[in-house]
Amino acid sequence: MDITALKTVLLVQSRGSIAGAARTLEVDPSSVSRTVAAVEADLGIRLFQRTTRRLTVTEEGQTYLSRVAPLIEEMDAAREDVRGRRGKPSGQLRMTCSVAFAHEVIVPLLPAFQAQYQEVSIDLQSSDANLDLVENNIDLALRLAPAPKGDLVSTRLMSTRYRIVASPEYLATIGSVNHPSDLQELNCLRFALPGFQDDWTFRTGAAAPFNVTVTGDLMISNALALHRAAKMGLGVAMLADWLVDRDIQQGNLIALCENFECTATTFETAAWALYLDRTYLPQKVRVMIDFLRQNLRSPAQ
CATH class of the missing domain: 3.40.190.10 (Periplasmic binding protein-like II)
Incomplete structure (x- = not known):
């Protein structure tokens, strides 16, 4: 099987159309169509269902292409390593x-x-x-x-998690926070995204997760502004670790409820x-x- 032809077929899959693949390759769509037909004839299966209005991958095509794509990626990476090209991108x-x-x-x-x-x-x-x-x-x-x-296509870069934080000045006015349920009595700074506004979810160890309903007089749609509001002492916030860890280390923010994991959507974020x-x-x-x-x-x- 010609590797270039397989790459063309995979490009048709990712672009969702023969015309889209042709634009990427800067060739005529008829050339791409002939390549797809030749690969299908060689395999003896139909990779795509094609109509005048749309193109979809068949079940057999999905099975085949999902196995071929990683192999071609590894071949390209190996070739770049051998040729010493990976240090010269532009x-x-x-x-x-x-x-x-x-x-x-x-x-x-x-x-x-x-x-x-x-x-x-x-x-x-x-x-x-x-x-x-x-x-x-x-x-x-x-x-x-x-x-x-x-x-x-997705590649995991790093794990992330959320932390409950407040400024030392705000905590001086409310006293200690010993359990997530204490947050119900506090002014919580809420992120204006679906799932982040009213209920925060907590868990510890093997215990079942539980929700805490939060309220507050400030809702913000930008994480940087929410972070700034927390540092100014306007309330308690749930923010990503990559946004607040430095402030926690420097004492600008205090981490609360550290015996619990917290989230507004799912605990498995990255x-x-x-x-x-x-x-x-x-x-x-x-x-x-x-x-x-x-x-x-x-x-x-």
């Missing part, structure tokens, strides 16, 4: 992540990346909206979430790198993913 890397994650985590790492890969320029689109990679021509998205679902496909992964994207995996560390690490 071009513009368009990536996106949330405003707070860009400010607190990614931007501080960029000088080291650019010193190592001087021929790569970076266009960082910081946005709290999940930008569509195809529509916005994004090479790499960094998302903070449970394990991603959908058609994008930072993920998302990209469109394995087989046509540009070298500039590959080295950025490798760099982030090496330099991002969970607090417990």
